[in-house]
Amino acid sequence: MLFSNVSVLNADFSVSEGMYVKTEGGVISYLSGEPPAGVAPAHRSGVLLMPAFYNAHTHSPMTLLRGRGENMNLQDWLEKKVFPFEDKLTGEDCYHATMLAMAESFSHGVVSSSDQYFFCDDILRAASESGAKMNISRGLSHFEDALDRSSFRPYLESRKLYYDNHDTVDGRIRVDLALHAEYTASQDLISAISDLSHETKAPVHVHISETQKEHEECKMRHGGQTPTEVFDAAGIWDFGGLAAHCVWAEECDAEILSNKGVTVVSCPVSNMKLASGIAPAPLFLDRGVNVALGTDGTASNNSLNFFEEIKLFSIGAKVRYGDPTLITSRQALYAATRAGALAQGRTDCGRLEQGARADFLVMDIGASSLNPVYDMADNLVYAGSSRDILMTVCDGTLVYKRGEGGAAEYPTIDLERVIFEVARAQKRILGSLPEETL
Secondary structure (H helix, E strand, O other): EEEEEEEEEEOOOOOEEEEEEEEEEEEEEEEOOOOOOOOOOOOOOOEEEOOOOOEEOOHHHHHOOOOOOOOOOHHHHHHHHHHHHHOOOOOHHHHHHHHHHHHHHHHHHEEEEEEEEEOHHHHHHHHHOOOOOEEEEOOOEEEEOOOOOOOOHHHHHHHHHHHHHEEEEEOOOEEEEEEEHHEEOHHHHHHHHHHHHHHHOOEEEEEOOHHHHHHHHHHHHHHOOOOOHHHHHHOOOOOOEEEOOOOOOOOHHHHHHHOOEEEEEOOHHHHHHOOOOOOHHHHHHOOOOOOOOOOOOOOOOOOOOOOHHHHHHHHHHHHHHOOOOOOOEEEEHHHHHHHHHHHHOOOOOOOOOOOOOOOEEEEEOOOHHHHHOHHHHHHHHHHOOHHEEEEEOEEEEEEEEEEEEHHHHHOOOOOOHHHHHHHHHHHHHHOOOOHHHH
């Protein structure tokens, strides 16, 4: 691909105009204000190339649960709507639901997801075939006192997943380890995942302090220790990780996460929708913690719209602290791009520079919402929209395009078939559920 006389969003989120950008073999091979040899100068294109987005916490197959059980408290929603439905899922259901999530992600500029779920082989198949990047982890829960690692199927699946799939498909597929949360994990399970992390040197992806109830009940069970402190004492964070939500995390947690190189993943839309609260992102940033963004699953969001996450990430901090200066546009864009890439161990991603992986968006800077321009970073955060995305490119491959008349095109996904298969799975599952869970 060659883009001539375009604007480019730089690593510091300033804009360079009149740039020429060429990709080869999934990498940005040329980026300069002068055309490559043999290429004539071109008229200004009217587009902006910016880094693509990295969704650092989600559950892709939950597209099947989008809109299922709204305006309910968390526990009733999980027990009456989510868990009974998930019990009926098959691997093929998760494959098609993930394909739907990948199409939606591409349309919102997301090229890579940190996913925690089950039926992981089917999820990876969808991610690989769609052309997406993914950090997959098998979510683990265990409530018994004793755990037999040699027979606990989810643990064995997690171990096999790592050894069979980590750093495959030209590096697009990576594998992390996972625990669902402190309140769903026995001490034996925590120890087992800690040992596996030390064996593989893999980071661990965990839900942390999402609700006040979760956070405070953990402290009651563990002599005042927070979930972050419980996991730290067990060695869970020794090789980094992703701490999703952290809405009720404390200063002691921020120090641990900073020292251990753990990324905090803020999920503003989901946290607000479930009334969990607003994460203290400025606290983490002040302590030098890498802060990235996630959508959570579409069951609790209900979309994968990353421009919404970026805007609410900045605005939410201002509301929580009553300070309009907190979370600048550049901090919000960094969280959505480079910070997410680093959270996934993708050190050659998340910025536009020669030699980096070719993950980027082509934005229509003639769009009404992006004009006039005083500062492009401000416009992208507070006025930008997925409607302004003309193209999404992942590893040099076009995965989304706004076609004639604004119609969405997905070169790597048969969206019509995907929607048909998802609707068929939905009908089958609903037909098998007891009346009280419908």
